Amino acid sequence: DHALPQVLKPIISTGYKEANMPMPLYPVYSWLPVNGAVYYEVEVTSTLPENPNGILPSKHRIRNRVVQISTDCYDEEPLITPGTYYWRVRGLADSGTPIGEYSDAEEFIVDRRAGSYSATFGDSITHGGGAVSYSPADVEYSFQTYLSFPTINLGKSGDTAETMLNRFNRDVVPYHPQFLIIMGGSNSLRGGTPATQVIKELSAIRDKSLAQGMRPIFLTLPPVNPTAISQVFDEETAPNWQEEFSSVNAFIRQQRYYIDLEPYFMDDNHELPPHYATDGLHLDIEGKKLMGLIINANWARVTK
Secondary structure, three states, rough: OOOOOOOOOOOOOOOOOOOOOOOOOEEEEEEEEEOOEEEEEEEOOOOOOOOOOOOOOOOOOOEEEEEOOOOOOOHHHHHHHHHHHHEEEEEOOOOOOEEOOOOOOOEEEOOOOHHHOOOEEOHHHHOOOOOOOEEEOHHHHHHHHHHHOEEEOOOOOOOOOOHHHHHHHHHHOOOOOOOOEEEEOHHHHHHOOOOOHHHHHHHHHOOOOHOOOOOEEOOOOOOOOOHHHHHHHHHOOOOOOHHHHHHHHHHHHOOOOOEHHHHHHHOOOOOOOOOOOOOOOOOHHHHHHHHHHHHHHHHHHHHO
């Protein structure tokens, strides 16, 4: 009946389920907004909410997060305990009162077996997203979408080589992948951390992987584009970034198992071309497709 009032609720738009991909270890939730909402509250529950499309939190809530004027939410905590989970989101007014009701709840499953063959470990380039406004929940911006083999995404946006090393035991070891694809250090180097330090941290990640019986497969780091980074993020890039990236990539090329991405992403100035990354850092769809293509083409070599 057209006369019935339309119920206001966000519409979930996370792409993992449709793409038949597991939710990343650090989940990302996305939705279409509702008019008038200033904040959004994401709720994760351990079973189907008892009050579908209600306005009150579920008694099965295990975590929640409030974001301001956004259509996506990055979970800061890993969701590593196996099980079936649900998430939903509601809009809130400036005063904190609900606008409309909760979205429909979406189911997702945490199953460590999803990472038993391979896992991808790194920063936001691994976590996904690109073109400034697209999050990892837009799966066409994830290179894993284009891989020809199963994998679990253990990436975390904002990671440095140091934070990757710090979370290795907690986040990687429980999955125990046969093959661990490692790409890290871009955020460290562009922020001024010396290559020698990044090499130490990547070496420690390699040694931990080998000690656990996992094969570390390193990816060389694509360059960045400091002009674009400055325009989009208002962040300066370390002036000696090219030398430091070169040092880390030289180290990676000395490893037993590595895949060389860098040459495919370089313009004549040895910078990342704008057609691969609008923001100068995060590869867009064509860049992620190319990453997937290069990894697939080298996979038999690094896994034999």
